Amino acid sequence: MDFQLYNTLTRQKEIFKPIKEGEAGIYTCGPTVYHYAHIGNIRTYIFEDVLVRTLKFFGFRVKRVMNITDVGHLTSDGDTGEDKMEVGARREGKSAWDVAKFFTEAFFRDYKAANCLMPDVLCPATDYIKEMIDLVLVLERKGFTYRIGDGIYFDTAKLPDYGKLAGKSHIEGIQEGARVEVNAEKRNPVDFSVWKFSAPGEQRQMEWDSPWGKGFPGWHLECSAMAMKHLGETMDMHCGAEDAVAVHHTNEIAQSEAATGKPFVHYWLHPRFLIMGETGKMSKSAGGFLTVQTLVEKGYDPLAYRYFCFSAHYRKQLEFSWESMDTSAKTLEALRGMVAKLKEEAPSPSLNKASDFYKQFSEALADDFNMPQAVAVLWGALRSSLPAAEKLGFALEADKVLALDLDRAPAVEALPPELMALVKEREAARKAKDFKRSDELRKALSDKGVLIEDTSKGTKWKLARG
Numbered sequence: 001m002d003f004q005l006y007n008t009l010t011r012q013k014e015i016f017k018p019i020k021e022g023e024a025g026i027y028t029c030g031p032t033v034y035h036y037a038h039i040g041n042i043r044t045y046i047f048e049d050v051l052v053r054t055l056k057f058f059g060f061r062v063k064r065v066m067n068i069t070d071v072g073h074l075t076s077d078g079d080t081g082e083d084k085m086e087v088g089a090r091r092e093g094k095s096a097w098d099v100a101k102f103f104t105e106a107f108f109r110d111y112k113a114a115n116c117l118m119p120d121v122l123c124p125a126t127d128y129i130k131e132m133i134d135l136v137l138v139l140e141r142k143g144f145t146y147r148i149g150d151g152i153y154f155d156t157a158k159l160p161d162y163g164k165l166a167g168k169s170h171i172e173g174i175q176e177g178a179r180v181e182v183n184a185e186k187r188n189p190v191d192f193s194v195w196k197f198s199a200p201g202e203q204r205q206m207e208w209d210s211p212w213g214k215g216f217p218g219w220h221l222e223c224s225a226m227a228m229k230h231l232g233e234t235m236d237m238h239c240g241a242e243d244a245v246a247v248h249h250t251n252e253i254a255q256s257e258a259a260t261g262k263p264f265v266h267y268w269l270h271p272r273f274l275i276m277g278e279t280g281k282m283s284k285s286a287g288g289f290l291t292v293q294t295l296v297e298k299g300y301d302p303l304a305y306r307y308f309c310f311s312a313h314y315r316k317q318l319e320f321s322w323e324s325m326d327t328s329a330k331t332l333e334a335l336r337g338m339v340a341k342l343k344e345e346a347p348s349p350s351l352n353k354a355s356d357f358y359k360q361f362s363e364a365l366a367d368d369f370n371m372p373q374a375v376a377v378l379w380g381a382l383r384s385s386l387p388a389a390e391k392l393g394f395a396l397e398a399d400k401v402l403a404l405d406l407d408r409a410p411a412v413e414a415l416p417p418e419l420m421a422l423v424k425e426r427e428a429a430r431k432a433k434d435f436k437r438s439d440e441l442r443k444a445l446s447d448k449g450v451l452i453e454d455t456s457k458g459t460k461w462k463l464a465r466g
């Protein structure tokens with residue numbers, strides 16, 4: 001089956017043709033570890049996980065590389081502002097290195113909780129300073145750089161197709177906007193730093209010697225250096241969310257292609273943002289964002305968030321709401337309940353790859369990762385008249401990509417704490433023979449989708465099946 005994906009570079013869906021038959025090399029931009037990852041970031045990683053799992057589903061061998069940005073990402077995309085790591089260190093009262101370690105660990109706890117597979121290669125930027133300096137030396141030798149007061153810059157005017165990823169008019173728009181805050185020494189507002197000097201008299205926590213003096217790498221440089229080191233000068237795919245198109249990925253392309261004279265990446269994939277109702281924004285620098293741990297503290301299974309992410313195509317923005325989270329949590333429990341019942345009916349699953357459902361599911365994945373459709377096919381199969389063993393076989397196979405732990409027994413303690421408290425209060429009321437109060441609480445719980453059953457072994461509750 002042809003596997004189609006939307007390529008930002010060509011602005012169309014294309015059939016995936018790997019560089020090496022049966023293999024896929026993917027670079028995905030990783031977290032800047034100066035703060036917790038928010039659930040918007042996690043939406044992007046869930047998409048990338050679906051990408052990896054889908055490729056594996058279709059039989060590709062995948063090599064996925066992810067960086068950890070632990071230096072050099074400034075608070076502004078325009079090469080001004082402070083290094084986010086130094087900002088994080090000040091906020092936390094720790095060293096920049098400790099901040100990086102702490103938030104890298106926190107990141108992978110959330111990442112794994114969302115059932116995202118670990119990348120094959122993980123590369124912290126600070127381990128690749130030499131490769132980055134070498135890349136700048138090549139650019140310098142080829143005449144693509146110039147030196148100004150605060151660093152070495154890439155001269156975008158030297159590259160005729162600079163900005164091809166976002167489109168020329170888009171880049172011109174940025175040029176206009178950038179003039180407001182531009183470093184006056186730059187030859188062109190969209191030129192970007194490849195090496196920044198430590199400010200005179202300032203002792204940075206993270207700085208290195210280089211042929212141009214003490215300093216630190218420009219943010220975009222790390223992804224070019226590490227991607228090419230692990231995946232070769234030209235790779236199959238590169239991902240990051242929509243915000244990376246105009247500056248970060250545009251500049252990665254510029255410096256990589258200027259250095260090698262070869263195409264850097266064949267397919268660029270960019271999921272769109274998760275947005276919040278009132279402000280529309282979820283951003284680390286603005287603070288006040290939601291994390292996977294926030295969801296866990298509120299009693300949600302992180303995989304309910306993963307299920308919620310499948311409610312929209314990755315190329316559409318997705319609006320977060322607690323109502324949708326509740327619905328996703330209930331629906332996931334219902335799915336697990338159905339699978340648990342199937343397991344009772346048919347102890348050994350059977351997978352029929354010739355079935356319509358299997359075909360439709362594969363088609364949905366192969367059509368630029370149409371997850372809402374893939375999930376709809378799963379529901380269709382579970383509600384169909386297929387024999388239980390086949391339903392079970394299909395659900396378990398689909399779960400290799402969905403990764404919703406469908407064969408996990410429906411949660412017993414999955415009620416949010418405030419509802420659990422009502423269940424307990426009702427039990428106490430019943431024991432005290434306060435049947436009026438007990439009935440009121442039963443009604444309050446049922447209004448919230450929790451059904452109560454009094455058995456000889458005590459009170460049981462279950463979620464009303466959505």
Ligand code: AMP
Pocket residue numbers: 029030031032033039040041042043044069239240241242243244272273274275281282283284
């Ligand atoms: P950062 O840690 O800020 O470097 O971002 C990590 C990844 O999350 C990058 O691929 C970003 O493009 C992506 N990202 C940032 N904000 C959002 C958002 N609101 N929704 C989805 N992805 C995002």
Ligand code: ZN
Pocket residue numbers: 028029030223240248
């Ligand atoms: Zn990157």
